[in-house]
Amino acid sequence: MIPLVFIGYVTCLILVHLEAQTPSPSLHFESVSVGSDVTLKCFYKETDGVIFYWYKQTPGQKPQLMSEFYKYKRNGSLTGEFCNDPRFELETGKDKNHLRICNVQMSDSATYYCAGVHTYLYTFLEGITVHVKEPNLNIWTLVDQSRSEIIQPGGSVTLKCTVQSGTCDGQHRVFWFRNSEEHLPEIIYTNGASDDQCKKKPTTQAHSCVYSLSIESLNASNAGTYHCAVASCGHILFGKGMQLDYEKKSDSLVLLYVLSGALAFSIIMVVILGDLNGENLHYAALRTRRLIDQKSSRSSRQRHEDPDCVYSSVQT
Numbered sequence: 001m002i003p004l005v006f007i008g009y010v011t012c013l014i015l016v017h018l019e020a021q022t023p024s025p026s027l028h029f030e031s032v033s034v035g036s037d038v039t040l041k042c043f044y045k046e047t048d049g050v051i052f053y054w055y056k057q058t059p060g061q062k063p064q065l066m067s068e069f070y071k072y073k074r075n076g077s078l079t080g081e082f083c084n085d086p087r088f089e090l091e092t093g094k095d096k097n098h099l100r101i102c103n104v105q106m107s108d109s110a111t112y113y114c115a116g117v118h119t120y121l122y123t124f125l126e127g128i129t130v131h132v133k134e135p136n137l138n139i140w141t142l143v144d145q146s147r148s149e150i151i152q153p154g155g156s157v158t159l160k161c162t163v164q165s166g167t168c169d170g171q172h173r174v175f176w177f178r179n180s181e182e183h184l185p186e187i188i189y190t191n192g193a194s195d196d197q198c199k200k201k202p203t204t205q206a207h208s209c210v211y212s213l214s215i216e217s218l219n220a221s222n223a224g225t226y227h228c229a230v231a232s233c234g235h236i237l238f239g240k241g242m243q244l245d246y247e248k249k250s251d252s253l254v255l256l257y258v259l260s261g262a263l264a265f266s267i268i269m270v271v272i273l274g275d276l277n278g279e280n281l282h283y284a285a286l287r288t289r290r291l292i293d294q295k296s297s298r299s300s301r302q303r304h305e306d307p308d309c310v311y312s313s314v315q316t
Contacts, residue, residue, distance in 0.1 A: 031131045032104050039091070040099040042114030042126045044071075049116025049123060052076075052097040054090075058110040059173055059231070066112075069097050106132050150245050156216040161228030161239055163209045173231040174211045179241075180224030220246045 032038045044052060051070050055063040069076030069092045076092040077083070087105075091098035101108055114126040161174060178188050215222060223246040228239035 028126070028128045029131065030128055031133060033133055034104060034106060036104050037100065037102045038104055038130065040101070040112050040114070040126070040128045040130070042097045042099070043095055044097060044114075044116055044125055045095070047118070048125060049118040051117045052125075053115050053117070054097070054099045055113040055115065056110050057113065063113065067099065101130075104130075104132055108132055153219060153246075155218050156214065157218065157244065159213040159215070159226055159228070159242055161211045161213075161230070163211070163230050175229040175231070176213050177227045177229060178224045179227065218244075218246075222246070 030038055030040070040054075042052070042054075049071075051068060053068050054066040056066050057063040065079050066082045066088070067076050067078045067090055069090065074092070076090040076097065078085075078088055078090065082088045087102045089100040089102070091100060097114060099112065099114075108130060109132045111127060111129045113124055116123045116125055159176070161176075163174070176188050211228070213226075223244055225241045225243050227241045230239075
């Protein structure tokens with residue numbers, strides 16, 4: 001179970017991260033349901049520009065040009081992929097450049113900008129964030145790895161986050177967080193969806209996307225719990241997390257080798273010193289024995305020899 005405090009803190013980080021990617025001087029918010037229609041209104045003044053544009057920006061992506069309208073002409077035109085999509089329409093005229101989206105889909109969740117250009121000067125007139133909601137949203141996330149793993153110094157590990165979505169066809173924004181006892185949760189990596197990461201099940205409308213995070217040259221600072229958070233279809237969902245524990249195995253082996261070497265060296269020195277002391281002991285014993293024998297022989301000779309006496313007389 002992920003603590004509620006952690007979820008609240010990480011949710012704030014994600015929202016701040018997404019907001020930082022979307023410059024918005026004055027944003028409006030539109031919440032619509034799948035299948036409904038919405039009109040994004042943009043009014044302009046004579047001094048706001050000569051040509052007017054609509055841009056679409058999804059979180060983490062570059063703005064896409066959707067349309068252009070020259071105010072001295074009656075009608076504007078859609079551009080790029082929006083030109084062939086009948087769901088998008090322009091309502092242009094004097095003082096207005098409106099964008100209409102029919103049969104709204106989850107992929108329409110984005111921020112839309114209306115801008116005017118006059119002598120290479122851009123003026124952003126409107127910014128509207130469209131949040132598409134679906135009644136029976138079927139999306140969940142899980143981290144497809146074991147709950148914990150022992151990491152070795154200098155090794156590597158790959159974390160996987162599997163996102164399975166039901167009827168939601170919006171793009172995913174995946175955030176990787178690390179939480180440890182020493183530090184607060186922090187975003188360490190973000191990535192978005194791509195076609196080679198997602199597969200659609202043929203029998204259902206469900207999608208399955210796999211995102212991987214590889215960490216190499218592991219050390220003690222990589223220890224902690226790694227969470228996968230997915231922002232999709234107006235929701236933020238969390239994986240259960242994976243615990244990475246750091247084991248100083250190499251340090252233990254080095255210490256074991258050092259201690260074993262010191263023990264072996266001590267044993268060898270004891271043996272060598274023991275042999276040297278033994279030889280010195282035998283030599284000292286032999287020398288002492290010789291000195292004793294010499295002294296005893298001299299004593300015996302002095303005992304057996306008669307003392308010579310010399311007498312002399314003196315006449316006066």
